[in-house]
Amino acid sequence: MSTLGIAVIGTGKMGADHVRRIGRTVGGARVVAVADPDGDRVKAVAAGLDGASAHTDPAAAIAAPGVQAVLIASPGPAHEEAILHALGRELPVLCEKPLTPDPAGALRVMEAEQRLGRRLVQVGFMRRFDAEYERLKELLDAGGIGRPLFLHCRHRNASSPPFFTSDMLITDSVVHEVDSARWLLGQEITAVSVLSPSPSSAAPEGLRDPRLVLLETAGGVIVDVEIFVNCGFGYEVRCEAVGESGSAQIGEGRAMLVRSAGHSYGEIPQDFTVRFADAYDRQLRRWVAAAAQGRVDGPDAWDGYAAAAVSAAGLAAAHSGVRTPVELAERPTLYRCP
Numbered sequence: 205m206s207t208l209g210i211a212v213i214g215t216g217k218m219g220a221d222h223v224r225r226i227g228r229t230v231g232g233a234r235v236v237a238v239a240d241p242d243g244d245r246v247k248a249v250a251a252g253l254d255g256a257s258a259h260t261d262p263a264a265a266i267a268a269p270g271v272q273a274v275l276i277a278s279p280g281p282a283h284e285e286a287i288l289h290a291l292g293r294e295l296p297v298l299c300e301k302p303l304t305p306d307p308a309g310a311l312r313v314m315e316a317e318q319r320l321g322r323r324l325v326q327v328g329f330m331r332r333f334d335a336e337y338e339r340l341k342e343l344l345d346a347g348g349i350g351r352p353l354f355l356h357c358r359h360r361n362a363s364s365p366p367f368f369t370s371d372m373l374i375t376d377s378v379v380h381e382v383d384s385a386r387w388l389l390g391q392e393i394t395a396v397s398v399l400s401p402s403p404s405s406a407a408p409e410g411l412r413d414p415r416l417v418l419l420e421t422a423g424g425v426i427v428d429v430e431i432f433v434n435c436g437f438g439y440e441v442r443c444e445a446v447g448e449s450g451s452a453q454i455g456e457g458r459a460m461l462v463r464s465a466g467h468s469y470g471e472i473p474q475d476f477t478v479r480f481a482d483a484y485d486r487q488l489r490r491w492v493a494a495a496a497q498g499r500v501d502g503p504d505a506w507d508g509y510a511a512a513a514v515s516a517a518g519l520a521a522a523h524s525g526v527r528t529p530v531e532l533a534e535r536p537t538l539y540r541c542p
Contacts, residue, residue, distance in 0.1 A: 208496045209236040209270035213262045213286050214278030215249045216240070218300055221477055222275055222488070223249060229485050233273075233492045239265035240278075262286045266293060273495040276300060280375075284309040291316045291324060296495035298488075300328040301379055303508025307516055310509035311533060317505055318538055326491055326500035327508040329383040331441075333490070334483035336454040340445060341388050349447030352389055355427040356444040357381045358455075360435040362474055363406075370412040373431050374398070374518040378417050381429045382514045383507060384443065391421040393514045395529045398522040406434040417518060438472030439479050506539035 210226060212219050212235050219240070226233050239259040240246035250258035259265040262282070266274055266289045274290040276283055276299040284304045290297045291313075303325070304310045317323055331337045344352060359377055368376075386393060397418040407413040414432035421427065442455030473479040487502065494501035514530050521528040 206496070208233040208492055209272045210234065210492075211237040211239065211265045211268060211271040211274045213239045213265060213274065213276045214282075214300075215242075215246050216277070219275075219277035220249060221484070222277055223253070225484060225488055226275075226492075227253070230488045230492055232496065236270040237265040237268035263289045266290050266295070271295065273297070273492075280305045284313060287313050287325060288316055291320065294320060294324065294498075296491075296498060296500050297325045298328060298491045298495075298500075298502075299325060299508070301383075301508070302375065302512055302515070303327050303505060304512060305375065307509060307513045307531075307533075310505065310512045314505045314509060314536060314539070318536055321538075323500055323504050323538060324498075325505045325508070326494075326502040327383075327504070327511075328487065329380065329387075329503045329507065329511075330480055330483040330487045331380060331384050332387055332503060333486040334480060337384065337388070337443075337483075340443065340452055340454050343452055344388055344445060344447075345390075348450070349445060349452055350449035352423075352425050352445055352447050354444075354446040355385055355388065355425065356446070357384075357427065357429040358440060358442045359429060359431050360438075360440040361433040361476075362436060362438050364408065364411065364413065364433040366408075368408075368411065368433065370410070370522070371519055373413060373415055373433060374417065374522060375515045377433060378429050378431050378518065379511050379515055380441075381417075381427070381443075382419065382511050382518075383503065385419060385421070385425075385427045386507070386510060387503075388443075388445070389421055389423065389425055391423040391425065392510060392532060393419045393427075393530055394422050395420040395527055396514060396517040396521045397527040398518060398525075400522070404432070404434055406436055408434075412522075415522070419514070438474050439476055440472065441476075441479060504539055506535060509533075 399416040417429040419427035444453040
């Protein structure tokens with residue numbers, strides 16, 4: 205079996221984690237090129253890889269010898285250009301969310317794929333590969349708790365990075381719940397409302413944290429998302445589905461439960477790369493296996509577009525305080541249902 209040559213675009217936290225994962229955890233692949241505008245950083249990453257070339261231009265990395273697939277982990281505004289370069293060479297792509305920061309860019313990506321007549325772009329919504337989320341999806345698909353009525357979601361981070369903005373609570377954090385809800389329920393989201401309590405005293409000045417985001421689906425399900433990125437105690441993602449005949453909750457697991465000196469306490473992950481480590485592994489293994497056959501096997505460009513459209517409605521709702529409908533284009537036949 206041949207080894208898949210991958211170009212990794214972006215060598216920050218996520219890109220470096222993917223490089224490590226490809227080298228140590230995922231078989232059948234190797235990084236042959238890396239790109240980052242920070243020349244010193246990209247050279248340092250390439251120096252730790254056998255024979256990988258370093259580039260400051262993503263297009264040069266994508267065109268480098270031996271590249272058969274592209275993993276994009278650069279900031280969102282740079283995604284569209286890199287994706288289009290990869291599609292120009294008909295290479296499978298795994299792109300970290302967002303697919304693009306805005307729905308118009310995502311539509312352009314879909315148009316490029318449609319001209320090729322096949323799906324080559326996968327979006328990094330890794331929760332679809334998490335064992336707990338997969339079990340909840342199976343339960344809902346089987347009707348195990350009856351027709352879904354609500355999804356109650358909590359998404360908490362210990363603290364936010366210095367560059368984090370109020371808009372990013374929607375576009376960079378709640379976007380995961382947007383995709384999870386669409387996938388779990390098999391329904392599109394039709395409207396968004398955003399409520400804001402008084403900001404937490406732990407939130408940096410100007411950051412509207414926390415927030416409550418309400419999503420309405422085409423099938424009449426209400427999804428509420430508490431997003432709190434400066435909760436202080438750790439990283440926590442939970443989801444409870446409530447149906448007509450039961451409920452199911454995921455996300456209660458802890459890294460370790462300790463009983464000592466008459467007390468019991470559990471460890472709480474401090475980072476998404478810890479909580480979803482296995483999901484990232486499984487996502488990457490499946491993508492590598494599919495990419496070796498010239499295809500993708502996961503959330504597609506339509507999923508990325510739909511998430512961008514919901515995020516755009518969410519930003520409008522957050523700024524106006526008014527419930528905002530989601531505007532979706534007609535789904536092309538190339539793309540499957542949620």
